[in-house]
Amino acid sequence: MSLGMYQSSIPALVRALGNLRQILAKAASHCEAKKIDPAVLIGFRLFPDMLPLASQVRIAGDMAKGSAARLGGLEVPKFEDNETTFAELDARIDKTLAFLATVTPAQIDGSEKRTVTIKTPRGDLNFEGQSYLQFFLLPNVYFHCTTAYNILRHNGVEIGKMDFIGAP
Amino acid sequence: MSLGMYQSSIPALVRALGNLRQILAKAASHCEAKKIDPAVLIGFRLFPDMLPLASQVRIAGDMAKGSAARLGGLEVPKFEDNETTFAELDARIDKTLAFLATVTPAQIDGSEKRTVTIKTPRGDLNFEGQSYLQFFLLPNVYFHCTTAYNILRHNGVEIGKMDFIGAP
Numbered sequence: 001m002s003l004g005m006y007q008s009s010i011p012a013l014v015r016a017l018g019n020l021r022q023i024l025a026k027a028a029s030h031c032e033a034k035k036i037d038p039a040v041l042i043g044f045r046l047f048p049d050m051l052p053l054a055s056q057v058r059i060a061g062d063m064a065k066g067s068a069a070r071l072g073g074l075e076v077p078k079f080e081d082n083e084t085t086f087a088e089l090d091a092r093i094d095k096t097l098a099f100l101a102t103v104t105p106a107q108i109d110g111s112e113k114r115t116v117t118i119k120t121p122r123g124d125l126n127f128e129g130q131s132y133l134q135f136f137l138l139p140n141v142y143f144h145c146t147t148a149y150n151i152l153r154h155n156g157v158e159i160g161k162m163d164f165i166g167a168p
Numbered sequence: 169m170s171l172g173m174y175q176s177s178i179p180a181l182v183r184a185l186g187n188l189r190q191i192l193a194k195a196a197s198h199c200e201a202k203k204i205d206p207a208v209l210i211g212f213r214l215f216p217d218m219l220p221l222a223s224q225v226r227i228a229g230d231m232a233k234g235s236a237a238r239l240g241g242l243e244v245p246k247f248e249d250n251e252t253t254f255a256e257l258d259a260r261i262d263k264t265l266a267f268l269a270t271v272t273p274a275q276i277d278g279s280e281k282r283t284v285t286i287k288t289p290r291g292d293l294n295f296e297g298q299s300y301l302q303f304f305l306l307p308n309v310y311f312h313c314t315t316a317y318n319i320l321r322h323n324g325v326e327i328g329k330m331d332f333i334g335a336p
Contacts, residue, residue, distance in 0.1 A: 003171040003280070003298065012302050046214075046322045112171070125336045130171065134180050139333055142310035149311075150318045154214045165307055168293045 005071060005112060006105035009133050013064040013141060014100055019166040020060060020145045021093045023152065023159055028086035030157045038086055044151050053151045055081075057089050060144035061096040067137050068100065070116045071129050072107035173239060173280060174273035177301050181232040181309060182268055187334040188228060188313045189261045191320065191327055196254035198325045206254055212319050221319045223249075225257050228312035229264040235305050236268065238284045239297050240275035 031038045043052045051059070058081055069076040077099055083089045114129035118136060127136060149164050199206045211220045219227070226249055237244040245267055251257045282297035286304060295304060317332050 003176050008171055008176060015303055046318055050321060120330065122330060127336050131336065135183055136333060138306060139310055142307055143314045143329060143332055146311045146314035147318055150214055150315055153218060161311060162288065162290060164311055165304060168295050168299065
């Protein structure tokens with residue numbers, strides 16, 4: 001294990017999405033136990049112009065799989081954004097993890113200087129691969145996973161930070 | 169620039185805290201413009217047994233400065249947890265950034281295998297330095313910065329994800 005571009009990205013992404021999956025499973029159980037319509041949580045936003053839980057989950061995963069394209073030059077599977085149940089969100093994360101499992105160190109390593117351009121509403125952001133990884137990809141994935149966590153926590157789902165962090 | 173332990177940790181931590189500082193400055197301006205008592209935001213929690221904004225800011229910074237101790241074997245300054253205003257929270261981040269600026273690559277690089285033990289309510293977590301960095305330190309700092317952001321966003325402060333991510 002060393003800190004090449006693969007080791008610095010894919011294992012952390014896999015872990016973040018795996019933990020998110022467990023958090024969503026707890027939310028699904030919570031809905032069942034408390035007789036809450038899961039659609040209420042899946043569509044919940046912390047503020048009217050923030051994105052709902054389903055979008056937080058989708059974007060976390062899309063950032064993760066998109067990184068393989070941006071760093072490794074790989075074709076990334078596109079998913080429809082049509083999940084409306086916890087089972088469907090789980091299946092989406094599962095497909096994302098299955099894709100990430102196909103990405104190899106040989107494809108990602110050496111991408112430190114690769115030019116990465118991200119289109120945003122404020123204009124293009126240009127990075128070198130390493131800055132993209134450290135200052136855009138990882139913060140973004142953790143941002144959306146944490147926001148998903150906070151939406152659920154705000155609604156009384158019994159989760160704690162260690163569910164987000166996961167076991168060592 | 170290469171992905172040693174220093175480059176993989178300190179610049180990302182400095183950036184996350186710098187962005188948090190800008191977000192808090194916007195929150196302070198929001199309070200002034202809308203005649204909101206800043207103490208309402210500083211003490212706000214997304215759920216009754218979650219930590220308030222002040223704690224999210226403190227923990228993000230403490231994780232960041234604690235990493236220098238855990239990876240570099242350095243003596244880390246201790247701060248009292250007594251901030252009650254945005255100016256005081258800003259000063260705390262400022263002191264944390266000033267400390268991080270004194271940490272050198274020579275002190276942190278080579279700590280990939282260093283044993284790191286984290287005490288948690290569920291028992292000790294044992295990591296090697298690299299796993300600690302990737303799977304505990306960075307997710308934790310982003311978790312607390314994002315939760316601070318979500319607390320403010322939930323209360324109508326006009327910030328967006330790019331304030332959290334920062335400029336490339």
